[in-house]
Amino acid sequence: MSQNASRNRRHAGKKKLEKELKCLKKKAGKADAQKVDSKKKIKQLKIDLSQREKQITKLQRKMGNDSAIGVVEETEIDPFGKSHSRGVATNHKESWKKFSYLRNRYEFFLEQSKEKTEARRLANEALIKKHDKSVGYSEDELDAILS
Numbered sequence: 001m002s003q004n005a006s007r008n009r010r011h012a013g014k015k016k017l018e019k020e021l022k023c024l025k026k027k028a029g030k031a032d033a034q035k036v037d038s039k040k041k042i043k044q045l046k047i048d049l050s051q052r053e054k055q056i057t058k059l060q061r062k063m064g065n066d067s068a069i070g071v072v073e074e075t076e077i078d079p080f081g082k083s084h085s086r087g088v089a090t091n092h093k094e095s096w097k098k099f100s101y102l103r104n105r106y107e108f109f110l111e112q113s114k115e116k117t118e119a120r121r122l123a124n125e126a127l128i129k130k131h132d133k134s135v136g137y138s139e140d141e142l143d144a145i146l147s
Helices: 002-066 088-111 116-130 139-145
Strands: none
8 A cells, every 4th residue: 555655645746746837837838928918019019109299290390480489409309308307506506617628728728818808709709619519609609608
């Protein structure tokens, strides 16, 4: 009888392991299905995004042709809010660096025996070259900042 009992225990253990294996295969199949569903969703979202970008471009062109407002530049479009993620302190720090650079260049050109208006203009041009065109100032602003 001990052989039969031993055989029954092995058989029961084998069935239990087969059942666990079957259960694990089902779970793996579900995970694969979820992975495939996720990939399909990502692909569809990319298609939707592409279509929306095309629609935005089309509307911008139409707006540029139909009104005096003009077309919004790509640099002004911020679909993911990247510029909003920066803190106020970071913006102030960058503004201070730009102002300091402008002041430094202004004083440099004054030391080069340039007139004040000419030194302001040259400092502004140097600032624009170092950063970008959106950083530059008008004559009145330069007069107020560098007086």
